[in-house]
Amino acid sequence: MKFLIFLFMVFLLVFSSWTLAIGNIEKPNGSKVERKSETKASQTKKPEKKSALEVNCGKCHKGDKDVKKINEAKGIKNSEDMIKLIRKGEKAKLHAKITDKNLKAVGNELFPQKKVADAKKDAVKTEADKQPAKPKKKPEGC
Numbered sequence: 001m002k003f004l005i006f007l008f009m010v011f012l013l014v015f016s017s018w019t020l021a022i023g024n025i026e027k028p029n030g031s032k033v034e035r036k037s038e039t040k041a042s043q044t045k046k047p048e049k050k051s052a053l054e055v056n057c058g059k060c061h062k063g064d065k066d067v068k069k070i071n072e073a074k075g076i077k078n079s080e081d082m083i084k085l086i087r088k089g090e091k092a093k094l095h096a097k098i099t100d101k102n103l104k105a106v107g108n109e110l111f112p113q114k115k116v117a118d119a120k121k122d123a124v125k126t127e128a129d130k131q132p133a134k135p136k137k138k139p140e141g142c
Contacts, residue, residue, distance in 0.1 A: 052105035056098060071110065079107020
């Protein structure tokens with residue numbers, strides 16, 4: 001009898017250690033529901049888009065050295081003036097590694113410009129607004 005109890009206890013011990021070992025192993029495929037939920041979760045999380053100003057200038061230009069404050073202090077009104085100041089100014093050596101393409105992107109962000117086509121549309125709208133609308137005549141015979 002003691003031998004049967006001993007075998008039963010050994011069996012339980014082996015079985016419990018085996019189930020614990022299996023529980024620690026990750027399932028390679030997972031169920032279809034789990035895979036769908038994982039793909040949906042990954043689709044809903046969108047990476048934050050950083051502006052060109054943050055990417056190119058944000059590392060050094062913080063607080064009092066903010067690019068917008070510098071532009072206001074020096075009276076810069078457009079991106080061309082900003083690029084000239086950066087390339088030929090007293091801090092030109094610090095900005096040598098920044099490409100012109102990146103500087104133009106920052107300038108377009110700081111000094112947004114309307115496109116020529118949009119400006120023409122605005123001009124046409126203002127001319128149409130100036131002319132008074134003609135009253136519609138009712139058709140005769142009503």
